[in-house]
Amino acid sequence: MLFFRNYRNKQRQQSSFKMQNNDLTEKVISPLLLENLAEIQKIFSETTDLIVKNFVIKQTKCPAALVYLSGLTDTKTVNNHVLRPLLFEANKEEQDFEVQVSLGLVKENSTWQEIENAILQGNSVLFIDQRHIAFIFDTQGWPQRGIEDTNIESSLRGEHLGFTETGSNNIAMIRRHIPNRELKMKEMTVGARGNLKLTILYLADVANPDVLKELVDRINKLEVDGILNAASLTEYIEDNPYSPFPQLFLTERPDFAAGEILQGRIVTVVDRSPNVLIGPATFEIFFKSMDDYGARWIVASFIRLMRYFGFFIAIFLPATYIAVIAFHFEIVPLKLLLSIGASRERVPFPPFIEAIIMEITLEMLREAGIRLPAKIGQTVGIVGGIVIGQAAVQAGIVSNIMVIVVALTAIASFIIPNYDMGAAIRLLRFPMMIAAAIFGFVGLAVGLMTLIAHVIALESLGTPYGSPFAPLRFPDWKDLFIRFPEWSIVKRPESTRAIQRKRANSNRPKGDEH
């Protein structure tokens, strides 16, 4: 590891991080239209989707040129609100005002870098002869899909709007939940080529400024050519990249994101990605779902408890099976032992191999099912059901009990509401199985201790990941295993390090007061 670090430093010294061929930072536009157009042609050489429309403005009779990238601009807006007024309308009373367009956002700029960026972002730029500035019109309009129901994190009672690939839409969806002036935003750009726009949303009087600064600093440090989605951004900025656990929460649900902002967390909207990042994350928020707040609290608590139970089942059940069969058969009640013995009798493999075969099969089936079209996906289910369920047992490759163990493990890992956490858990059971196969329960105990130690040591944006288990913060347990009624939760969790702890007054319903 050390070696690589040195190597990387050496590389950096040799060539500084630079993507563009000619530096535009200092360059300003010229008053001559023709020179500007020549510069445009130079910057955007071999760019067939660049459109340069030369015309004369009717009002002032000045030659002008509108430059934009087709496909990234909304043609209707360009035609109706930019070209039509400039070409055909003349207002005699206002001689001075030369650029009359019916658009909300018009910027003026004279540096080539800004202009280049504006064009690449889908704005149209108007150059006018004898002018030192160019006008940038907000005419963005790229291919996008409509707002649909959420895919991965579907819910019964939560809202049925999911984030889309357009950052501004996503911000709007969050803002709909929090129409408050304290909802502040910080805009940042990442990636020398990708120019990814990130918007950090937070409640200025609630979110902790240290945490915010940490997040901003980390993003500022990034030097990459491009980042394609929110998930890969997390890999760059999370605290411990070697951990199996996700340390920032990715969600496609606006209501969940808004809820976390209200708790004092910080949401990063990543343009072009249908997910937003929520940080600082704790271990427990990966076990929450929007439906917990849509169901009655007793029901929600029961489901919560099942998820935590499922967490342990998914990690430890196959490992326990291996340890019991290979080392500690004494702990099994006799009748169960006899039926396990009878079902394992024909299996030619040791329990570890048997378990690995089945777990790998299961993982392959799951992976195969994800990317297949729905119509073929059914086939995978049927094939899997037959292979795992019946044929493997009849052929004597695995035992019945093993099939039950695998099925239970699979179900348990799928009830974790967050995909990243579910994947982490599914992966963690393999090291546990190896430990159990070599050392029995001793290995399992060591595995569990390692896991606990790791979770305790983890941090998310400098905030303890294990909270409220470790450090132990009992007031936060109101929304942990048992979800207490909403009216009883008056404080924000300590794990968000919110500077304003109180979120509500006690709203306990008193019943009929008349």
Added chain:
Amino acid sequence: MKRWLYATLFIFLIVILSSCGKKAPLEDLTLALILGIDLDDKNNLVFYEINPVFSKEAKKGTESYEVKAKTIRDSRRLFDALTTGEVTAGKIQVLLVGKRVLQHEDWFPILDTVYRNPTFSMSTRVVTVDGPVSKVVVHNPEEKPQLSLHLKALIDKNYDRTRAVKGTLQELHREIYEKGMTPFISEVKKEKNIELAGISLLDNKGKYAQFLNVPESTLLLMLQNKKRHEITLTIPVLPNKDEKNIFHKNVISFAVNKVKTRIKPGYKQNKFQFNISITLTINIVERLFPEEKLNNDQLTAAIEKVLKKQIEDLIKKIQKKKIDPIGLGLYARAYQYTHYKKVENKWGEALAESDVNVSVKIDINSNGAVIQK
């Protein structure tokens, strides 16, 4: 470099991690479910073992072996020579000990390996076999579950009904080394079927001393305050007038709701004195004589009288053999320590000489769902 150091240290620690040494998957083991110890006619030790057979080709679900060996551990060598897998002791459900073994005073040390070796299960039930152990071991009727499950269930069910004791290896160990009481274990015999006979009382060295049948066993367990889920007693309360008495018209059955035995030890005239008072709350569940014959008070008195007599007989039986399965010595030690300490090593004899007074008090809670006139 620190990272590599940690990694190396971690791997090193894992390698030296002391784990459960051997590893053998379940199906490669031969699980001994019953271990039997007996003496043959020439006083050679014989060991029996029953284990399940998982293979589907085998017709019977179990197999049993018999070997002549010097000790229990030694017998494993011989069993290993006979069975498919490694013989393992971890799941022995029942340890059958032949009565012939128990009749020798110094039999208990042969169980040494059972206690010394941690793979043995301490919850194994120790059971006396009245008659040769071989007859029980080969008994394998088709209509019953396999013998180990059946025997264990038989003992446990009767334990719940306060008719037998579990007599696990752990309890037996305590009872043998406890000076204030003597051991007792359940006893089975093979007639047409294997049946629970009662309780065998052993003396303080473990030698067979006395047999108690099932009703007596219940009384003994009552005296020890060891009532489990249910006690049912059926006793005659009327004199047997009818010569034939085919239908036993003089008996009454009752379920004991609550039973509380209080033992008060004293020391008078150079001997111990025990006042045992038993309070029972009962529900009458069966009454074969008409109600006019005895009213409630008379009935209470009659039951008290019969029970008192039965318990006194039981205690006499115990005293005669100079044993103490009730654990009266524990009370003596607690309340009369100085006197007890002198006779500690021959407690059985001291108990045999002591006075035991029994008083029984009955409270009839209900007469059942029949109108009482």
